[in-house]
Amino acid sequence: MLVISRKSVENLRAAIFIGDLKAKSDTEAIRKMLSALDGRPQVKDFDKLAAAVFERQQTDPSLFPGGIAFPHARTDSVSALVMVFATCKEAILFGNMMVRLIFLIGVPKHAGAEYLEIISFLARHVRGQQTVSRLVDAKDLSSFLSAFAEPNG
Amino acid sequence: MDDSEEDKQTRRLSPLFRRLLKIKVWLIERFRLSERQVTLIWAALIGFLGALASEGFRKASELLHYVATGSNLGIISSFAQLPWWQRIIVPATGGLLAGLTLWLGNRLFSSVRQKTTTDYMEAIVVGSGIISVRASITKSLSALFSISTGTSIGREGPLVQLSSLVASLVARMRNFPIPQRRHLVACGAAAGIASAYNAPIAASFFVAEIILGTVVVESLGPLILTSVVAAFTSQFLHGGEPLYKSPGFNLHTQWEMIPLSCIGIIAGFVAPAYLQLLRWTERLISKIRIPIPLKLALGGVIVGTLAILNPAVCGNGQGLLRSLFHQGWFWDEILAILLLKLVATATAFGSGVVGGVFTPTLFIGAAIGMLYGQAILYIAPGLQSDPAMYGLVGMGAFIAAATGAPLMGILMAFELTLDYALAPFLMVNCVVAYYCSSIFERRFMYGESLERKGAAFFNQQLAEVNIRDLVRANPITLPKNATFAQIAETFVQHRFQHIYITDKESRLLGAVSLHDVKTFLDRPELESVVIAADIMNEDFPCVSPGQGMGEALHKFSAAHCERLPVVDDLSTQRLIGSISKTDIILHLAGDQNR
Numbered sequence: 001m002l003v004i005s006r007k008s009v010e011n012l013r014a015a016i017f018i019g020d021l022k023a024k025s026d027t028e029a030i031r032k033m034l035s036a037l038d039g040r041p042q043v044k045d046f047d048k049l050a051a052a053v054f055e056r057q058q059t060d061p062s063l064f065p066g067g068i069a070f071p072h073a074r075t076d077s078v079s080a081l082v083m084v085f086a087t088c089k090e091a092i093l094f095g096n097m098m099v100r101l102i103f104l105i106g107v108p109k110h111a112g113a114e115y116l117e118i119i120s121f122l123a124r125h126v127r128g129q130q131t132v133s134r135l136v137d138a139k140d141l142s143s144f145l146s147a148f149a150e151p152n153g
Numbered sequence: 154m155d156d157s158e159e160d161k162q163t164r165r166l167s168p169l170f171r172r173l174l175k176i177k178v179w180l181i182e183r184f185r186l187s188e189r190q191v192t193l194i195w196a197a198l199i200g201f202l203g204a205l206a207s208e209g210f211r212k213a214s215e216l217l218h219y220v221a222t223g224s225n226l227g228i229i230s231s232f233a234q235l236p237w238w239q240r241i242i243v244p245a246t247g248g249l250l251a252g253l254t255l256w257l258g259n260r261l262f263s264s265v266r267q268k269t270t271t272d273y274m275e276a277i278v279v280g281s282g283i284i285s286v287r288a289s290i291t292k293s294l295s296a297l298f299s300i301s302t303g304t305s306i307g308r309e310g311p312l313v314q315l316s317s318l319v320a321s322l323v324a325r326m327r328n329f330p331i332p333q334r335r336h337l338v339a340c341g342a343a344a345g346i347a348s349a350y351n352a353p354i355a356a357s358f359f360v361a362e363i364i365l366g367t368v369v370v371e372s373l374g375p376l377i378l379t380s381v382v383a384a385f386t387s388q389f390l391h392g393g394e395p396l397y398k399s400p401g402f403n404l405h406t407q408w409e410m411i412p413l414s415c416i417g418i419i420a421g422f423v424a425p426a427y428l429q430l431l432r433w434t435e436r437l438i439s440k441i442r443i444p445i446p447l448k449l450a451l452g453g454v455i456v457g458t459l460a461i462l463n464p465a466v467c468g469n470g471q472g473l474l475r476s477l478f479h480q481g482w483f484w485d486e487i488l489a490i491l492l493l494k495l496v497a498t499a500t501a502f503g504s505g506v507v508g509g510v511f512t513p514t515l516f517i518g519a520a521i522g523m524l525y526g527q528a529i530l531y532i533a534p535g536l537q538s539d540p541a542m543y544g545l546v547g548m549g550a551f552i553a554a555a556t557g558a559p560l561m562g563i564l565m566a567f568e569l570t571l572d573y574a575l576a577p578f579l580m581v582n583c584v585v586a587y588y589c590s591s592i593f594e595r596r597f598m599y600g601e602s603l604e605r606k607g608a609a610f611f612n613q614q615l616a617e618v619n620i621r622d623l624v625r626a627n628p629i630t631l632p633k634n635a636t637f638a639q640i641a642e643t644f645v646q647h648r649f650q651h652i653y654i655t656d657k658e659s660r661l662l663g664a665v666s667l668h669d670v671k672t673f674l675d676r677p678e679l680e681s682v683v684i685a686a687d688i689m690n691e692d693f694p695c696v697s698p699g700q701g702m703g704e705a706l707h708k709f710s711a712a713h714c715e716r717l718p719v720v721d722d723l724s725t726q727r728l729i730g731s732i733s734k735t736d737i738i739l740h741l742a743g744d745q746n747r
Contacts, residue, residue, distance in 0.1 A: 060634040062682045070682050112688050116673045123678035 008118050015083035017141035021102065026094040030057065030071050033084040033104045040082060042106075048077035049106050061095050068126050069094045072105035074115060081114055082106045085144055087136045100136050101126060189371065192333055196340045196375035199323055200382030203316030203344025207383075208390055210293065210315055214308065217301035221247065228303050228468030229476075232460050240464065241457030247302020248453030251295040251506065252446030258291030259445075273317030273342050274599065277364050282334025284321040289314055296507040299449070303467035305456055305497035309349040310509030316345030316383070336375060339365060343376045344383035351387055351394075352568035353380035355561055362558040363599050397478050399545065399572035405537040410578075412529045412536070416522055416543060417550045417582030421589020423521055424554030428594060430495065431510065434503030445505065452504030456497045465490050466497040469508075470516035474548075477519055478541045484527040491520040510598070514555050515548050515569075522547015545570050546578045553583035554590035557597030562586070620705055621698035623737060624719045624730040630655045631685050633662055637673075638680035640665055640688075645674075653718050653728060654689045661718055661728045663689035695720050696732065709734055 016036045023029035034050050037043050052073035056062075062070035084104040091098035103122050107115040125148050126132055138144035215225065221243050224231035232240055262285065273284060296311035320341025324334040339360050347356035357376040365372055404410065441448065459466045465473050473490065476482075482490075498513040526543025529536060545566060553562025562583040567576055590597075630653045631639060643652050644667050651664040665688055673679055694708040695718040708717055716733045720726045 056686065059686055060684050062684075064678075064682060072687070074687055109691070112669050113672070116670065116679065116683065116688065119682055120673055120676045120679050123682050124676070127678065 005114075005117060007114060008121060011081050011083060011114070011118060012145060013141075015085055015141060017138075017144055018084060018086040019139060020089045021086040021092075022088070022090065023092050026057070026061075026069070026071075026092060026099070027054070029086065029088070029092050029094075029099075029102060030054070030104065033071075033086050033102060036084050037082055037106065042078050042080045042082050044079055045077040049073065049075055052077060053104065053106065063094055063097050063099070064123055064126060066126060066129060066132050067091060067098055067100040068132065069097075069099045069102045070105065070119065070122070071102065072107065072115075072119070074107050074109050074112070076109050078106040078108050080108065081111055081118065083118070085141070087138060087144075089136070101132060189374075192336060192375050193378055195323060195327070195337055196379040197382050199316075199320045199337055199340045200344045200347070200379035201386050202319045202323070203341050203379070204348040204383040204386035204390075206315040206319050207312040207345055207348040208387070210297065210312055211308075214297055214301050217297060221302050227472045229465050229472045232303055232464035232467045235464075237461045240460040241454055244303045244453035244457045244460070244467070245450050246453070247298045247304060248449035248451070248504075248506070249446050250302075251298035251304075252444070252449035254291060254295040254298060255449075255505075255507070256445050258288060258295070262287045262291060273314055273338060274364055277317075277335050277339045277342065277360075282321060282324055282329075282331055282336075282338045284318050284338065286318065286322070289318045292507045299453075299501070299506045299508060300469070302453065303456065303460065304453060304501050304506050304508070305466055305468065305470070305494065305513060306501045306506050306508030307469045307510055307512040308471075308508065309346060309469075309511050310507065312349045313342050313345030313509070316348070317341035320344070336372065339372070340375050340379035343380045347380035347383040348387040350565070350569060351384055351391075352565055353377070353384040355565035355568045356380040356383070358561040358564050359558065362561045363556055397474055397545070397569050399570040399575065400479075400541070402539060402542040402545075402572060402574050404574075406535075409536045409538055412525075412533070412538070413543065413546065413578050414581050414585075416525060416547045416578075417554075417585030418589055419525055420518060420521060420547055420550035420582065421554045421586040422593075424518075424551055424586065424590045425593035427495075427514070427517060427551075428555060428596075428598060430499050431502050434499040436503075438500075438503040438505075448504050449506060452500050452506060455500045459493050459497050463490060463493055466493045469512040470494065470498075471512055474512075474516050474519055477516070477523060478544060482523065484524060484531075487520050487523050487527070491517065491524070494520070511552070514552055514598070515565075518551020518555075519544040519548035521551060542575065545572070545575055546582050549579045550582040550586035554586035555598045557587065557590070557594070559583040559587040619698070620696055620700055620702060620719065620732055623732050624698060625732070625736065626730045628653055628716075628718065628728065628731040630659075630728065631665070632656070633684065633686040633689070635685040636680055637670075637683040637688075638677075640670065640685060641674045641680075644670070650715055651693070652685075653693075653731070654685045655728050659728050661693075661695055661720055661726045662686075663691040664693035664718065665689045666714075693718070695723070695726070695728075697721065697723050698729075702737065705732060705737070 018033060018036060021029055021032060023032055030053060034053065037049065038046050043049055052075035053071050056073045057071055062072065064070065086102040088100050088102065091100050105115070105118065126135065131147060134147035135144060138147055218228065218231065219225045222231040222235060224234055235243065293311045293315055299306060300308050317338050318341070320337045321334070324337040329337065342364065343356045343360040346359050347353045350356065357373060357380045360376050361367060361373050438448065456466065477487070494513065494516060498510060501508070502510055523540045523544035525547065526538055526540030529543065530538045530540060549562045549566025552565060553559040556562070563579045566579050629643060629647050629649055631643060633654050633656065640652060650667050653664050654662045656662055665685055669688060694712045696705050696708060697720055705717060715735065716731045718728055719730045719732050721729050
């Protein structure tokens with residue numbers, strides 16, 4: 001059982017949820033998720049955030065077995081950690097992996113520990129295939145977060 | 154057959170051989186002299202040689218004094234016999250000669266002085282234990298002129314200097330390592346003090362408490378041995394009487410313990426003012442832009458003028474102390490000579506005369522104590538106080554307050570008088586004086602000088618160290634797409650706090666800190682998700698070989714790290730190595746160990 005900080009719990013609750021994201025490519029999927037962040041108070045410079053996420057994807061796309069992608073960036077274009085979760089009924093090709101769950105994360109440079117904690121939490125909880133299925137089937141953020149709380153099958 | 158016979162022989166001999174070998178090893182282990190024991194032997198020799206050097210200086214001083222005044226009496230008596238104009242001429246000429254000696258020495262031996270030191274405290278605390286012979290002799294010769302001609306400065310300064318020089322020479326001849334060399338120079342200093350005051354215990358504690366800053370047995374043992382040998386040698390040459398023999402004090406009533414225990418408070422409050430006066434005079438005289446010979450001659454003229462009023466201001470104050478304790482001085486006489494002595498000592502000290510202020514300080518403390526004793530006698534005649542007793546306690550308390558060394562103050566005053574009845578009062582008053590003085594004073598008599606020398610030495614060492622010389626090539630690096638697993642593995646394999654992240658052209662991109670990731674090292678789920686670029690600090694400070702060590706230390710303090718990356722140029726940022734704080738410290742230490 002991984003214990004996470006109150007701050008991370010708040011971050012999870014403040015995340016944006018996109019159910020059944022449809023996109024033809026990973027770039028399109030990320031762009032759609034990023035657009036959900038446009039205008040958010042935590043986002044100081046949207047273009048810079050987008051550039052940072054794509055640059056990070058180019059360096060080494062973060063993929064997790066079971067069809068999970070973690071496009072993310074540590075950038076000062078955000079003042080606090082921001083997250084967008086997306087589920088895809090129709091898997092999208094990220095690199096050479098078909099992805100059904102996408103966690104987009106933007107984190108300020110000074111919040112390294114916070115970033116590692118949230119990534120660690122997410123990565124650990126999506127290892128079970130049943131959890132992934134429950135997450136993909138989630139209708140909204142509430143049910144999405146509840147899926148984490150249920151025991152892995 | 155022959156072979157087997159030989160084998161038998163070997164088997165027969167080998168137990169005996171082994172036994173002999175064991176005995177040899179046992180003997181070597183038991184009787185081999187350790188470094189500490191060797192130091193102790195040399196310390197004893199230094200005590201003897203130091204006392205001889207002090208005696209040589211004393212004799213030379215007496216001879217020169219005779220030449221200058223035509224009298225072989227003490228300084229005060231000689232000056233009392235001189236006409237008024239000669240009382241000015243003698244110290245002025247002495248000052249001029251002392252100044253010329255320093256001026257000439259500075260011109261001739263400046264290159265020597267840059268490589269070594271002339272100051273025994275510096276050699277012990279921050280130096281290499283090497284004292285410049287020529288520059289030391291120059292200083293001692295200068296002190297000889299000043300002291301012989303009546304300047305109000307302590308003779309103990311050059312005595313300690315010469316004893317330390319002898320110790321330094323012995324240590325150099327034996328090619329001892331730096332720590333041992335420093336320790337032996339400290340022994341030399343203790344020998345000088347012990348022979349100057351015939352006070353071996355106080356001499357040991359003077360060096361231990363004030364210069365070494367520690368009274369641990371390892372350092373104190375050789376100091377005690379040196380001091381005792383030096384004191385015995387001096388006693389053999391002069392006799393074993395204490396410098397200020399106490400007539401034997403008794404309390405007429407136990408009520409006297411109260412005023413007697415309050416001397417420390419007065420000494421503790423006056424000593425900081427005295428130290429301020431010395432500093433103020435030094436600053437004032439340093440503003441007079443005249444050559445050093447003229448400056449010392451001017452100091453001599455001032456002392457000579459004061460000597461017209463009262464010849465007792467001349468000399469280090471040792472004769473004056475004897476007179477103070479053994480002749481019945483009135484309070485107004487004590488006050489007058491105290492003020493004159495203060496001016497004379499501050500002038501001599503401020504003008505840069507080579508010598509010490511220890512004995513003049515003892516006198517000032519004694520005079521303050523005597524005045525206080527006189528006041529008590531006047532206010533409470535029923536106590537039947539002996540002002541001399543107050544004077545002796547005041548002497549110890551004042552020196553403790555001025556030097557910041559209460560232990561030494563207690564022992565010094567006790568050894569100078571050898572009166573056990575005074576011991577409890579000395580103990581109380583020295584400690585109280587030290588605490589009162591500490592309220593106002595952070596830099597005591599010798600501490601300030603040591604502080605200045607320490608800072609100057611450190612700055613010089615830093616200025617000489619070049620980052621280029623200390624760069625360690627091939628630092629541990631990872632590319633920016635190194636996985637979290639690789640980062641964790643690298644931290645496990647190498648005991649570094651930071652891993653530098655570079656690109657293909659070896660340009661420094663940042664550093665991953667162990668502190669940032671240590672909590673997550675046991676989380677396998679991060680291994681494929683997180684890479685170095687996600688967690689590196691892009692603003693990690695770096696230095697270039699052309700930068701000074703001061704800048705490197707400044708960046709070390711800002712980054713709170715053990716190592717800093719070194720790049721070829723701050724604009725191109727190509728990583729060429731790293732520099733560590735430990736390497737800088739080792740370099741500084743190694744520089745001294747050469």
